[in-house]
Structures are given as C-alpha cells and as structure tokens.
Amino acid sequence: MSRxxxxxxxxxxxxxxxxxxxWAVAGLPDFGHYRGPYGKVLNSVAVGERHTTNVxxxxxxxxxxxxxxxxxxxxxxxxxxxxxxxxxxxxERRQVPARIQSDAVRLAGIGFAAxxxxxxxxxxxxxxxxxxxxxxxxxxxxxxxxxxxxxxxxHAYRSLSPTPAIDVVGATGAGGYTVxxxxxxxxxxxxxxxxxxxxxxxxxxxxxxxxxxxVASALEVSAAFVLLFxxxxxxxxxxxxxxxx
Amino acid sequence: xxxxxxAIIGLVAAGALAVVVTRDxxxxxxxxxxxxxxxxxxxxxxxxxxxxxxxxxxxxxxxxLVIVVAVVLERGR
Amino acid sequence: MSYLPYALAVWxxxxxxxxxxRSRNLIHLVVCLTVAQSSxxxxxxxIGYVNRGTAPIFADVPKGTRAxxxxxxxxxxxxxxxxxxxxxxxxxxxxxxxxxxxxxDPDELAEMHG
Numbered sequence: 001m002s003r004x005x006x007x008x009x010x011x012x013x014x015x016x017x018x019x020x021x022x023w024a025v026a027g028l029p030d031f032g033h034y035r036g037p038y039g040k041v042l043n044s045v046a047v048g049e050r051h052t053t054n055v056x057x058x059x060x061x062x063x064x065x066x067x068x069x070x071x072x073x074x075x076x077x078x079x080x081x082x083x084x085x086x087x088x089x090x091x092e093r094r095q096v097p098a099r100i101q102s103d104a105v106r107l108a109g110i111g112f113a114a115x116x117x118x119x120x121x122x123x124x125x126x127x128x129x130x131x132x133x134x135x136x137x138x139x140x141x142x143x144x145x146x147x148x149x150x151x152x153x154x155h156a157y158r159s160l161s162p163t164p165a166i167d168v169v170g171a172t173g174a175g176g177y178t179v180x181x182x183x184x185x186x187x188x189x190x191x192x193x194x195x196x197x198x199x200x201x202x203x204x205x206x207x208x209x210x211x212x213x214x215v216a217s218a219l220e221v222s223a224a225f226v227l228l229f230x231x232x233x234x235x236x237x238x239x240x241x242x243x244x245x
Numbered sequence: 246x247x248x249x250x251x252a253i254i255g256l257v258a259a260g261a262l263a264v265v266v267t268r269d270x271x272x273x274x275x276x277x278x279x280x281x282x283x284x285x286x287x288x289x290x291x292x293x294x295x296x297x298x299x300x301x302x303x304x305x306x307x308x309x310l311v312i313v314v315a316v317v318l319e320r321g322r
Numbered sequence: 323m324s325y326l327p328y329a330l331a332v333w334x335x336x337x338x339x340x341x342x343x344r345s346r347n348l349i350h351l352v353v354c355l356t357v358a359q360s361s362x363x364x365x366x367x368x369i370g371y372v373n374r375g376t377a378p379i380f381a382d383v384p385k386g387t388r389a390x391x392x393x394x395x396x397x398x399x400x401x402x403x404x405x406x407x408x409x410x411x412x413x414x415x416x417x418x419x420x421x422x423x424x425x426x427d428p429d430e431l432a433e434m435h436g
C-alpha cells in the first residue's frame with residue numbers, strides 16, 4: 001500500500017473517528033458541572049480519615065494504592081526492557097567525551113545539583129501535605145544526578161551512580177511497596193490498607209502507612225530514571241561491536 | 246469557563262499541531278518541551294497542581310534528555 | 323463553549339494520530355505518540371473540574387471549600403511519569419532498528435528478515 005493511499009485511507013477513517021468521538025463527548029456533563037459522587041465524598045472525608053491535607057496523595061497511596069503499585073511495576077518493567085535492549089557485554093571503549101572546560105558551567109552545575117537534591121527530598125517528604133509526592137520528587141532527584149553529568153564529566157557521573165547500587169535501590173523501592181502491603185495483610189486487614197498511628201493533620205508524622213509508600217515509590221522512580229539515563233548515556237560513550245549479532 | 250482557560254486551550258491546540266508538523270529533530274525536541282510547558286499551564290488552570298508538577302519535571306528533564314540522546318545516536322551512525 | 327476542553331482532547335488525539343501515520347522518522351513517531359497520549363490527560367482532568375473549585379489540597383484552605391475531583395488527578399499523575407519510561411523503551415527499540423537496519427524510516431522497516 002503506497003504512502004498516498006495510506007494517507008487517504010487514514011484521513012477518511014480519522015474523519016469518521018473524530019465525528020464519533022465528538023458525538024461521544026457531547027454526552028458528558030457540561031464542563032464544570034461535575035456530577036459523580038466519589039470526588040465530593042473523598043474531599044469531605046479524606047482529611048478526617050487519613051489526617052493528610054493532600055487528598056490526591058491520599059488517593060494515590062491509600063484509596064487507590066493498588067493502581068499505583070501497578071504503575072510502579074510498569075515503570076520497573078519498561079526500565080528493565082531498556083536495560084535488556086541497550087546493555088551489551090561485548091563492547092569496545094571509545095574515547096570518553098571531554099570534560100566541560102568552563103569553570104562557570106561547572107560551578108553553576110554543582111551548585112544547582114546540590115539545590116536540586118534538597119528540593120527533591122523536600123518534594124518527596126512533604127508529598128502528602130502539599131503538592132508533591134514520590135513520583136514528582138523521584139524525577140527531581142534523578143535530574144540532580146544528570147546535572148552532574150551535564151555540568152561536569154562522565155566519570156564523575158558514573159562514580160556517583162554505580163549500576164549495582166542503583167539496581168539495589170530500585171528493587172528496594174519496588175519491593176518495599178509490596179512489603180508494606182503484605183504487612184497490612186499480616187495485621188489482619190486488606191492488602192495495602194492503611195495501618196499505623198495517624199498522627200496530627202498538617203505535620204510530617206501523619207497518614208499512617210502513606211509516608212512509607214511515599215518513600216518507597218520515590219526510591220523506585222528515582223532509581224529507575226537514573227538507570228534509564230545511564231543506559232542511554234552509555235550508548236554515547238561506548239560503542240558496541242559492529243554487526244556481529 | 247473563564248477566559249484564561251479558553252486562551253490556554255487555544256494555545257495547547259496550536260502547540261500539539263506544531264509538534265506534529267515539525268520534522269527537524271532538534272526543533273522537535275524544543276517544540277515538545279514547549280508543548281509540555283503549555284500543558285503544565287493548562288493543568289494549573291484546571292486546578293491540578295500535582296499533575297502540573299509531574300508534567301513539569303517530566304517534560305523539562307526526562308523526555309527531552311531521552312530524545313536528545315536518541316537523536317545524537319541516530320546521527321552518529 | 324462548555325464542551326471546549328473535551329473537543330480539545332479529541333483534537334489532540336486526532337493530531338497525534340495523524341503524526342504517527344504520516345511520520346518519516348521513528349523518533350518523530352514516538353513524540354507524536356506521546357502527544358496523542360496527552361489527550362487522555364486533558365480529557366480526564368476536564369471531567370473532574372468543578373466550577374469555581376480549588377485544588378483538592380486543604381493545607382491552607384478550610385476543609386469545606388469546594389474542590390475539584392482528586393481521583394482523576396491521582397490517575398493522571400502516575401500516568402504522566404510512567405509514560406515517559408515507556409517512550410524511552412520505544413526509543414531504545416528505534417536505536418536498535420537504526421543499528422541493525424541502518425534506517426529510521428518506518429516505511430523502509432516494513433519487512434522482517436531472517
């Protein structure tokens with residue numbers, strides 16, 4: 001099927017699909033007139049039941065904790081897939097890219113990397129009080145590591161993030177999430193049901209098991225992203241054997 | 246719907262079209278980062294700060310880095 | 323006017339699909355796929371919006387204030403972070419295709435050898 005025929009066929013069927021989708025969304029309630037009960041119920045009870053002020057974090061890590069576990073394992077599996085595809089044992093070392101010569105870039109980079117690390121830890125820690133959480137903070141932490149590569153040189157980045165250590169941290173995060181769920185099973189309630197003292201609303205010591213799940217997902221997301229960047233950056237530095245596989 | 250929301254919706258629609266139409270890969274990286282930024286503003290205007298924070302860190306750091314490395318690798322061979 | 327955000331989601335989806343079909347480069351294809359995926363975020367968030375509602379975070383507003391739906395935000399925020407990892411997997415596949423077949427044009431990659 002030639003390109004022109006394919007484009008023509010696509011335009012015709014896309015017109016039909018768009019018409020069908022527009023007719024479908026016209027049946028939704030008006031924008032702003034949210035009808036469903038779950039949002040309103042959760043907004044009124046979540047702060048009292050779980051003592052966290054961020055209701056979205058309570059939904060992510062408590063009311064819909066199983067969905068988050070599934071998403072974490074999707075992340076884990078796709079990073080494992082990238083590692084499988086790009087990690088090649090037979091490699092010749094090519095010349096490592098030269099380190100950045102400009103002192104201003106290096107200084108600014110190190111300053112910002114330290115700041116990003118603190119910011120990432122803050123976003124993770126206060127995830128259930130203000131906007132934030134394990135997912136957002138985990139990516140910020142990973143970007144602090146990448147900034148070391150961008151503003152410094154490859155060896156500094158590699159010595160900060162050795163692959164075995166990152167693997168262990170990522171596995172601890174993914175496994176830790178499941179272990180918290182199993183602890184809840186052992187305590188007699190459902191999998192991933194909230195347990196532990198609820199603490200005072202608005203302080204860091206609140207939410208029962210939500211802080212543990214928060215930290216576990218932050219560990220997993222940050223390790224997964226650092227691993228992802230390492231696999232991709234390795235491709236730039238090391239050249240695989242030509243065409244033998 | 247307040248006028249700010251209508252304006253951002255128009256910008257996001259234009260941004261999506263701009264990303265799809267761009268062919269040059271370096272410009273595509275820039276265009277996709279700008280589209281992510283427009284989405285961040287849209288999510289903020291829809292009163293979703295957590296989602297906006299996720300999209301911000303992913304669209305500014307995660308996604309462009311992965312694309313840039315892929316582009317460099319594709320060119321280098 | 324009240325269906326504008328839903329129409330935006332349909333528009334973004336159609337535009338992303340158009341980019342996927344007409345793409346001449348695997349990397350451009352992955353980016354257009356990400357654009358098509360962002361239409362689902364827009365649709366989810368606009369379903370949960372409440373007129374004159376605020377964000378569902380009660381750190382500094384009293385508990386009874388009208389707020390938007392937190393469930394759709396929870397679904398969307400994990401999705402955003404995970405989708406970039408899946409896009410990275412697709413880009414790794416594109417890199418492998420470039421290595422073995424020496425091209426990133428989807429039209430030339432159509433046949434399977436071996």
